[in-house]
Structures are given as C-alpha cells and as structure tokens.
Amino acid sequence: xxxxxxxxxxxxxxxxxxxxxxxxxxxxxxxxxxxxxxxxxxxxxxxxxxxxxxxxxxxxxxxxxxxxxxxxxxxxxxxxxxxxxxxxxxxxxxxxxxxxxxxxxxxxxxxxxxxxxxxxxxxxxxxxxxxxxxxxxxxxxxxxxxxxxxxxxxxxxxxxxxxxxxxxxxxxxxxxxxxxxxxxxxxxxxxxxxxxxxxxxxxxxxxxxxxxxxxxxxxxxxxxxxxxxxxxxxxxxxxxxxxxxxxxxxxxxxxxxxxxxxxxxxxxxx
Amino acid sequence: xxxxxxxxxxxxxxxxxxxxxxxxxxxxxxxxxxxxxxxxxxxxxxxxxxxxxxxxxxxxxxxxxxxxxxxxxxxxxxxxxxxxxxxxxxxxxxxxxxxxxxxxxxxxxxxxxxxxxxxxxxxxxxxxxxxxxxxxxxxxxxxxxxxxxxxxxxxxxxxxxxxxxxxxxxxxxxxxxxxxxxxxxx
Numbered sequence: 001x002x003x004x005x006x007x008x009x010x011x012x013x014x015x016x017x018x019x020x021x022x023x024x025x026x027x028x029x030x031x032x033x034x035x036x037x038x039x040x041x042x043x044x045x046x047x048x049x050x051x052x053x054x055x056x057x058x059x060x061x062x063x064x065x066x067x068x069x070x071x072x073x074x075x076x077x078x079x080x081x082x083x084x085x086x087x088x089x090x091x092x093x094x095x096x097x098x099x100x101x102x103x104x105x106x107x108x109x110x111x112x113x114x115x116x117x118x119x120x121x122x123x124x125x126x127x128x129x130x131x132x133x134x135x136x137x138x139x140x141x142x143x144x145x146x147x148x149x150x151x152x153x154x155x156x157x158x159x160x161x162x163x164x165x166x167x168x169x170x171x172x173x174x175x176x177x178x179x180x181x182x183x184x185x186x187x188x189x190x191x192x193x194x195x196x197x198x199x200x201x202x203x204x205x206x207x208x209x210x211x212x213x214x215x216x217x218x219x220x221x222x223x224x225x226x227x228x229x230x231x232x233x234x235x236x237x238x239x240x241x242x243x244x245x246x247x248x249x250x251x252x253x254x255x256x257x258x259x260x261x262x263x264x265x266x267x268x269x270x
Numbered sequence: 271x272x273x274x275x276x277x278x279x280x281x282x283x284x285x286x287x288x289x290x291x292x293x294x295x296x297x298x299x300x301x302x303x304x305x306x307x308x309x310x311x312x313x314x315x316x317x318x319x320x321x322x323x324x325x326x327x328x329x330x331x332x333x334x335x336x337x338x339x340x341x342x343x344x345x346x347x348x349x350x351x352x353x354x355x356x357x358x359x360x361x362x363x364x365x366x367x368x369x370x371x372x373x374x375x376x377x378x379x380x381x382x383x384x385x386x387x388x389x390x391x392x393x394x395x396x397x398x399x400x401x402x403x404x405x406x407x408x409x410x411x412x413x414x415x416x417x418x419x420x421x422x423x424x425x426x427x428x429x430x431x432x433x434x435x436x437x438x439x440x441x442x443x444x445x446x447x448x449x450x451x452x453x454x455x456x
Contacts, residue, residue, distance in 0.1 A: 001316065001375045008294050011320060012287065015327035 122153035129191035192231035307404035403438035
C-alpha cells in the first residue's frame with residue numbers, strides 16, 4: 001500500500017502528464033488545422049472567382065453571330081481600319097450618348113456609309129433587310145433580283161471581300177418580308193425586313209428604352225389599324241389589339257400599350 | 271474543511287493544489303475500502319481510488335451540490351470501478367488466499383482506518399458476503415452514510431436500499447454467529 005504522500009505525488013504526476021498531453025494535442029491540432037483551413041479557404045475563393053466568370057476571357061466575335069456565313073471564323077481587330085473603328089465607337093445604338101442626353105437617340109440603321117458591324121444587310125426598293133439567324137432551309141428561293149453587291153448594304157460596302165464571289169439575291173416564296181442571299185462559297189444568308197410596324201410611312205422597331213422618360217400624348221388607334229411587318233420565325237412584340245400612342249417628347253417614338261397595361265417603347269430607323 | 275466541498279472548490283476554481291491534497295488525505299482510505307467491495311483486491315481498489323482523484327484533477331467535473339461531497343466522490347469512484355469491471359470481466363481473478371501480500375496490506379489499512387477491533391472483525395466477515403451486501407453495509411456501517419446517501423451512491427431507490435440493508439445485515443449476522451461472534455449493533 002502507498003502512503004498518503006506517495007498517492008498524492010502519483011496523482012499530481014498523472015495530472016501533470018495529462019496536461020502536457022493536452023498541450024501537445026492542441027499544438028498538433030493548431031499546426032494541422034492552420035494549413036488545412038488555408039487550403040480550404042483558397043479553394044473556396046478560387047471556386048467563387050471561377051464561378052463569377054472573372055477569369056473567363058471574351059470569346060472572339062464569330063461570323064456565325066453576325067455576318068456572312070463561311071468566310072472567316074472570327075474578325076481580327078487589325079482588319080478594321082481606323083475609320084471603321086471610329087464608326088464602331090459611334091455605333092447606331094450608342095448607350096453613352098443616350099445617358100448624356102435627356103432624350104435618347106433614334107436608332108441608326110446600318111447603311112452604306114455607317115455600316116459598323118458586318119451583319120449582312122441589303123436595301124431593296126428603299127426597304128432595309130438585316131441578316132437574321134433563322135434556319136435557311138425553312139425558306140425557298142423565288143425571284144432572282146441580282147448580285148447583292150449591286151444593292152446598298154454590307155455586300156456592296158465590303159465588296160472587296162466578295163469580289164471573287166457572286167452573291168445572288170433572291171426573294172423567298174414564304175414571305176415578302178424576307179430575302180435570301182446565296183453566297184459564292186455555298187453558304188446561304190436569310191435577311192428579314194427591319195421593324196415591326198409602319199405608322200404614317202415610318203417603320204418602328206422595339207427598343208429597351210424606359211417608358212418613364214416619356215410622356216404619353218395622343219392615341220392613334222389599335223395596332224391592327226396599321227401595317228404590321230411579319231417576318232416568319234422572328235418574334236414580334238406587337239399584337240393587333242395593342243394600342244398605339246404618341247409621346248410628347250419625340251415624334252419618332254411610339255408607345256405600344258398592351259392589354260395588361262404594360263407599355264413598350266418603339267422608335268423609327270433613321 | 272466542510273466535508274471536502276470547499277477544498278474541491280478551491281482546487282477547481284483557484285487551482286489551489288492543497289485543496290486536492292486535503293481531499294486525498296480525507297477520503298482515500300474509505301474510498302479504497304468501498305471500491306474494494308467491488309473488486310475484492312485492495313491494490314486494484316487503491317489504483318481505482320487514485321484514478322478517481324486524477325479524474326478530479328484533470329476533468330475537474332462540477333459537483334452539482336445535490337448531496338454531500340463524499341456521496342458525489344464515491345459515485346465517481348463507483349462509476350470508474352464499474353467501467354474497470356466491464357473491461358476486465360473476462361480476466362481471471364486472483365484469490366485472496368493465494369496472495370498473502372494483498373491480505374497483509376489490507377489488514378494494515380484496516381487497522382489504520384477502521385481502528386476498532388470489533389469493526390475489523392465485522393469488516394472481515396463482509397468479505398464472505400455477496401458484493402452488493404458488502405457495498406451497502408460498508409457505506410452504512412463504516413462510512414456512516416444515511417440510507418438516502420447510500421441509495422444515491424449505489425443508484426438505487428431508498429426503498430430498495432432499505433431492503434438491501436435489512437437483508438445484508440441479516441446475512442452478516444448469521445455469518446458472524448457461524449464464526450462465534452455476537453455483534454449487537456447489527
């Protein structure tokens with residue numbers, strides 16, 4: 001049997017050992033946890049940054065998105081000369097100038113001199129047609145109108161690029177508001193008539209402008225009273241029951257009022 | 271020292287080691303004898319009593335103050351002993367008769383702790399009873415615990431403990447009579 005003092009010494013020795021072991025455990029845990037937490041934190045931050053898309057590079061502009069099919073896969077910045085770059089900076093839908101002025105600019109139609117992108121465009125009998133991404137096989141070529149280079153638009157403007165090719169312009173059987181161009185390289189481009197409604201001889205198209213910037217003025221009638229431009233497979237925001245209103249601030253802007261009270265802002269091409 | 275509670279509080283809250291030393295001096299022997307009623311080996315009981323004090327010093331459990339400090343301490347010792355018995359249930363037990371060293375150690379502790387010759391005789395007779403009787407009689411007759419305190423340590427109801435004390439006392443009396451003793455306090 002141990003004496004009291006021996007028991008006391010043994011008990012305190014064991015308590016001391018326990019405390020030392022606890023300290024060692026704490027040290028090990030701290031040493032292990034710190035790097036593990038750092039790695040986890042870095043991983044989480046990395047995932048967040050990756051998910052936010054900050055690191056993603058801009059994809060090149062492809063011709064599929066914009067212009068004549070089949071010529072090139074993308075546009076090199078060097079290929080645009082200075083004048084074209086200037087045109088880009090004063091693009092038809094210039095949001096900067098819109099914020100500067102109280103009244104938004106009227107949308108500029110891409111024309112012979114101010115073609116800022118190489119979206120295919122032609123003007124036939126004064127009517128502007130723009131390339132759309134509709135499936136070309138949905139349409140059948142009808143009447144041959146001539147070479148697209150002979151009409152105002154991108155094919156004439158960039159005729160140097162198309163010199164070696166004949167780009168045949170056709171009407172289509174399915175719609176009078178659609179044109180077809182059969183490219184010399186075998187590709188086909190579909191172009192739809194610009195705008196959705198014609199009011200007093202002016203063609204209006206949908207904008208994303210805010211209605212609060214304008215004051216409603218005069219009621220012109222229902223949409224069905226005017227000529228609606230229907231392009232097959234292109235979404236139109238106007239239905240015959242919609243009401244057409246002018247606005248006080250600008251004679252080239254219309255309000256299209258829907259049944260449910262929603263108002264869309266429409267502007268002309270200039 | 272008020273039954274160990276203030277000593278333990280001093281140790282637990284202020285880190286005063288003398289508090290734990292006081293507890294060891296005051297309760298060691300009684301705890302060893304009590305735990306010996308479970309394990310039947312005074313050296314193992316001593317180790318388990320030591321484990322109980324080490325647990326107080328390391329985990330520093332909080333005495334909820336429901337009973338006396340002694341009751342609480344003995345309950346901790348009992349729990350540790352039951353855990354020990356679970357772990358070592360399959361191991362062969364050494365008979366006391368086969369180990370004279372154990373007997374002499376126990377006898378010397380008896381003389382130091384129990385002191386009275388008559389009580390020492392009763393204590394030796396306890397060894398021949400079953401463990402539960404040994405435990406309850408130790409707590410009631412040697413540690414002077416009330417039935418309620420004994421019940422708390424043994425985790426039994428007061429009624430059960432009373433019954434157990436009655437039966438244990440009766441068995442012990444017969445045992446002593448068989449050995450030629452008459453102990454009127456029983």
